[in-house]
Amino acid sequence: MASTSTPAADRATTAADPSAAGPAPTAGLPATPVDVTGWEVADTVPAVAPAPPPARPRVLLVGTALALAGTFMAFAGLIGVYLATRAATLDRTGAWLPEETVIPLTPANMILVTFAMSVVTMHWAVWSVGKNDRPHAYLALGITILFGVCVINATTFLYSQMNLGIRDSAAAVLIYVITTAHLAMVVAALVFAGLMTFRTLGGQYAGRDKEGISAAAMCWYATVAVYVVIWLAIYVTK
Template sequence: MAADAALALPPAAPPARPRVLLVGTALAAGATFMAFAGMIGLYLGQRAAVLSQGGTWLPDGVHIPLTPGGIGMGTMLLSAVTMWWAVDAVGRNDRPSAYLALGITVMFGLAVINATTFLYTQMGLAIHTKVGLLIYTITGAHLAMIVAGLVFASVMTFRTLGGEYHGRDREGLVAAALFWYATIAVNAVIWYAIYVTK
């Protein structure tokens, strides 16, 4: 009789899945942020050394306009809202809003790439100079980070379209949002260190 009662019980719940994607993304975002901190620290150290000796940091004829960088920073801040809108929409099983939010986030990321490449055409900075090498390396690496974040968000969008993420299981989108927020944080540091203080 006890054996029959034991057989009638439902099976035990599967063990909680470790959040491998989220933890891996957090580690990758942290490592990427630290790499940028090192590059920007090198840039600021070189600039401080030149300025302390009474020199000028930017070569003659080079001007870094603030407008493209400021527009890029504002666009990245807007994309923070749309990225979280996508995560929230998937949590509420509102797929149309999630697709719209992810589409707008991708559009914002492409707009920042466009603003940065426009800034390159306006600066008049040669890459063979020390200043040019540092600025193009830092901003070019950030463009690569934006592209990686856009690919990550796009893959998560397709996985959402396929029905893998819904309701309470939205780990992939949360991981994409985490990486995107690290991209925004790096952009904020670049914006202030390179575009504002020059």
């Protein structure tokens, strides 16, 4: 196709080449400085403020948001099935969980608190990257990843305490599928956060461009939000 230029490109050209924009305004400005060679150094200084760069498409952020929408729907489906099956079973038999099963609330609460702290550290990481404060960004991301590992550890501990075999009942199948799917989401969010940490370490994300770390943070917040629903629907309501 024929050569074309975008308005943004036109603006950029104008900014780099002041002559293209006509004579620069001079009223109220000091006389053009002259360097030792006699050349007017004003040629190298734009007469107008540089145009902002073209708006960068937030591909990663939008893609992550779409993927999270799908993930939310998967959990909505699972929790919908859980609640519907629980209600139907309670109507039919009066009991949902097998008698010997105990779902302790303490580890679940600990997971919730750990997640809550990780939200703060993840936001700290985003904020630090925005400020170009790399040491704090690495520290915050490292702590977030540590919290994620703690969540996995606490969940496996919870499994060991529940005394619930997967073959026991529909409740067992549902509880294990939902919580394991959430564990998978935690692992995926950790990998994503780790990847973005390395990219930040490599200098890809910093200052004004914090798309990658923002996407990882959004993924983490979604993971926490899903856990809150699971905590309420499974661990509290039982």
